[in-house]
Amino acid sequence: MFREKIKVFDCTIRDGGLINGHDFDERFVRAVYKALSEAGVDYMEIGYKNSKKLFSPKEFGKWKFCDDDVIEKVIEGIESNTKISIMVDVDRVDIDDVKPKKDSPVDMIRVASYVKDIDKAIFLVNHFADKGYETTVNIMAISRALDNELTEALHQLDEECKANVIYIVDSFGALYQETVEFLVKKFRSILKTKEIGMHAHNNQQLAFGNTIEAIIHDANYVDGTVYGLGRAAGNCPLELLIGFLKNPKFDIRPILDLISKEFVPLREKIEWGYIIPYAITGILDEHPKAAMALRKSDKKENYREFYESLVGDDLD
Amino acid sequence: MFREKIKVFDCTIRDGGLINGHDFDERFVRAVYKALSEAGVDYMEIGYKNSKKLFSPKEFGKWKFCDDDVIEKVIEGIESNTKISIMVDVDRVDIDDVKPKKDSPVDMIRVASYVKDIDKAIFLVNHFADKGYETTVNIMAISRALDNELTEALHQLDEECKANVIYIVDSFGALYQETVEFLVKKFRSILKTKEIGMHAHNNQQLAFGNTIEAIIHDANYVDGTVYGLGRAAGNCPLELLIGFLKNPKFDIRPILDLISKEFVPLREKIEWGYIIPYAITGILDEHPKAAMALRKSDKKENYREFYESLVGDDLD
Numbered sequence: 001m002f003r004e005k006i007k008v009f010d011c012t013i014r015d016g017g018l019i020n021g022h023d024f025d026e027r028f029v030r031a032v033y034k035a036l037s038e039a040g041v042d043y044m045e046i047g048y049k050n051s052k053k054l055f056s057p058k059e060f061g062k063w064k065f066c067d068d069d070v071i072e073k074v075i076e077g078i079e080s081n082t083k084i085s086i087m088v089d090v091d092r093v094d095i096d097d098v099k100p101k102k103d104s105p106v107d108m109i110r111v112a113s114y115v116k117d118i119d120k121a122i123f124l125v126n127h128f129a130d131k132g133y134e135t136t137v138n139i140m141a142i143s144r145a146l147d148n149e150l151t152e153a154l155h156q157l158d159e160e161c162k163a164n165v166i167y168i169v170d171s172f173g174a175l176y177q178e179t180v181e182f183l184v185k186k187f188r189s190i191l192k193t194k195e196i197g198m199h200a201h202n203n204q205q206l207a208f209g210n211t212i213e214a215i216i217h218d219a220n221y222v223d224g225t226v227y228g229l230g231r232a233a234g235n236c237p238l239e240l241l242i243g244f245l246k247n248p249k250f251d252i253r254p255i256l257d258l259i260s261k262e263f264v265p266l267r268e269k270i271e272w273g274y275i276i277p278y279a280i281t282g283i284l285d286e287h288p289k290a291a292m293a294l295r296k297s298d299k300k301e302n303y304r305e306f307y308e309s310l311v312g313d314d315l316d
Numbered sequence: 317m318f319r320e321k322i323k324v325f326d327c328t329i330r331d332g333g334l335i336n337g338h339d340f341d342e343r344f345v346r347a348v349y350k351a352l353s354e355a356g357v358d359y360m361e362i363g364y365k366n367s368k369k370l371f372s373p374k375e376f377g378k379w380k381f382c383d384d385d386v387i388e389k390v391i392e393g394i395e396s397n398t399k400i401s402i403m404v405d406v407d408r409v410d411i412d413d414v415k416p417k418k419d420s421p422v423d424m425i426r427v428a429s430y431v432k433d434i435d436k437a438i439f440l441v442n443h444f445a446d447k448g449y450e451t452t453v454n455i456m457a458i459s460r461a462l463d464n465e466l467t468e469a470l471h472q473l474d475e476e477c478k479a480n481v482i483y484i485v486d487s488f489g490a491l492y493q494e495t496v497e498f499l500v501k502k503f504r505s506i507l508k509t510k511e512i513g514m515h516a517h518n519n520q521q522l523a524f525g526n527t528i529e530a531i532i533h534d535a536n537y538v539d540g541t542v543y544g545l546g547r548a549a550g551n552c553p554l555e556l557l558i559g560f561l562k563n564p565k566f567d568i569r570p571i572l573d574l575i576s577k578e579f580v581p582l583r584e585k586i587e588w589g590y591i592i593p594y595a596i597t598g599i600l601d602e603h604p605k606a607a608m609a610l611r612k613s614d615k616k617e618n619y620r621e622f623y624e625s626l627v628g629d630d631l632d
Binding site: 213 | 492493494518520521522523524525526528529532543544553555556559560568569572573575576580589590592595596599617618619620623624
């Protein structure tokens with residue numbers, strides 16, 4: 001038995017782009033799209049839509065901007081039912097860069113927002129929805145959200161926002177499954193007509209387990225990335241999600257091939273996954289940026305010292 | 317708040333020994349014992365007690381036999397409240413090799429058994445209990461146990477066996493948390509006076525999540541290994557367990573140091589962890605031996621072909 005409403009959402013290129021300045025070559029992105037299409041994955045998030053007034057295309061790869069013609073080139077000629085998504089961050093997008101849906105290869109736009117920026121997120125989502133896109137709001141860093149502020153934001157989303165899906169985003173990989181259960185039930189109780197999504201990070205090897213937990217309590221949009229690729233500890237491995245879900249439309253084989261041919265070699269060039277400094281920031285509910293800096297330093301394996309540096313602040 | 321009854325049980329050397337023929341040098345084992353002692357870990361399982369009539373000490377390292385004098389040498393002079401455990405397999409131990417507890421550094425003996433061998437396990441446990449040891453029965457490959465046979469075995473354990481703890485062992489790393497919940501509740505309902513233990517394998521990155529799930533439903537003995545060391549995909553990472561539990565007696569720092577100094581270099585020499593062929597055997601609820609053989613072959617990264625070889629049998 002399976003729940004047909006469950007949608008598997010791949011964000012390999014988008015979240016993985018946070019490691020390498022969004023600089024995947026077109027051949028690689030096309031290989032990912034082809035494999036996801038063959039595997040029956042519902043959505044592929046291909047990058048961010050950032051304003052070129054704020055970020056220079058000389059400094060970042062093309063998946064930080066996701067021009068429509070670049071997307072069209074990599075998906076051209078591949079038979080697919082996989083929808084294309086892009087992500088926008090509050091305050092970093094120029095809405096005039098986004099054409100009406102009917103003129104674009106993009107199907108969905110996801111707006112990433114902290115709880116405090118929820119009004120801006122709602123404005124963006126409603127704008128994109130009016131242009132014809134499916135939309136979501138992804139509430140970042142939810143492990144740090146104050147409950148009263150989250151409650152208010154969810155009521156606003158329910159009443160004022162055209163998003164189809166509201167996502168729980170465990171940006172720091174800090175959640176344990178009891179809190180996932182609490183949050184999904186809370187979202188479910190307030191959001192009368194919207195689906196709930198789960199985007200987990202893998203600092204404590206809980207991304208997959210927490211995603212299952214969210215599914216158990218009625219989240220229907222679940223994010224994964226191929227081989228767990230993603231910033232720092234990475235994400236819920238898509239191959240495990242496909243292995244778990246019983247919907248016969250999914251086929252794990254193309255993903256296995258893709259990992260063999262593309263992701264095992266890639267892992268030799270860029271680093272992600274279960275690495276102790278990322279586990280430490282997860283345990284301490286901190287952003288991984290200090291751990292990412294450590295991994296680029298000559299103290300990259302000094303775990304105890306790194307831990308002490310994070311817990312050593314004077315109490316006040 | 318924490319549950320004081322929870323005991324953290326390290327089996328780094330015992331389960332890790334399945335990778336390298338139990339051939340850790342004494343310096344390394346002593347470093348592990350020292351760090352576990354400083355970290356406040358309750359038990360350390362240091363190896364197996366196998367009969368030297370069945371296995372040759374020329375072919376295997378000393379932690380396959382765990383002579384008392386070898387154990388005494390590595391723990392000597394280290395201040396510690398960490399108890400020492402050894403594991404025995406049904407049909408592989410010579411019970412005359414086991415001295416009375418008062419003459420041995422060993423505190424606990426764990427008997428590993430399939431459901432079908434439960435009568436033999438009960439005999440062994442009662443023998444060791446009569447010699448003065450704490451004892452457990454570890455029910456292996458529980459994802460393959462038929463429910464009626466498991467029910468009968470649990471009733472026997474409740475009525476006839478002197479073991480203090482009965483363990484759920486997910487040998488294949490195949491369980492999802494819904495089944496963990498089912499099993500812990502089942503164990504709890506039948507075993508009136510015994511504690512429940514959880515030993516998870518990490519094929520699908522669920523060892524830690526499933527261990528938390530077992531704790532939620534009242535398992536009080538939880539196994540981990542430093543940096544997840546263990547056969548194939550390895551085990552629940554001890555450092556994550558220590559990071560999760562709130563009992564102030566635990567200190568993660570010595571474990572972090574140990575990983576930096578000993579386990580990061582070790583991982584360069586021997587392989588364990590999240591590797592796709594082990595994920596595949598976990599998804600398919602199979603013993604990892606075929607995947608272990610694959611990893612030693614020149615087809616080690618041929619994931620799709622490996623998957624096909626496991627699912628390709630004719631149905632009957």
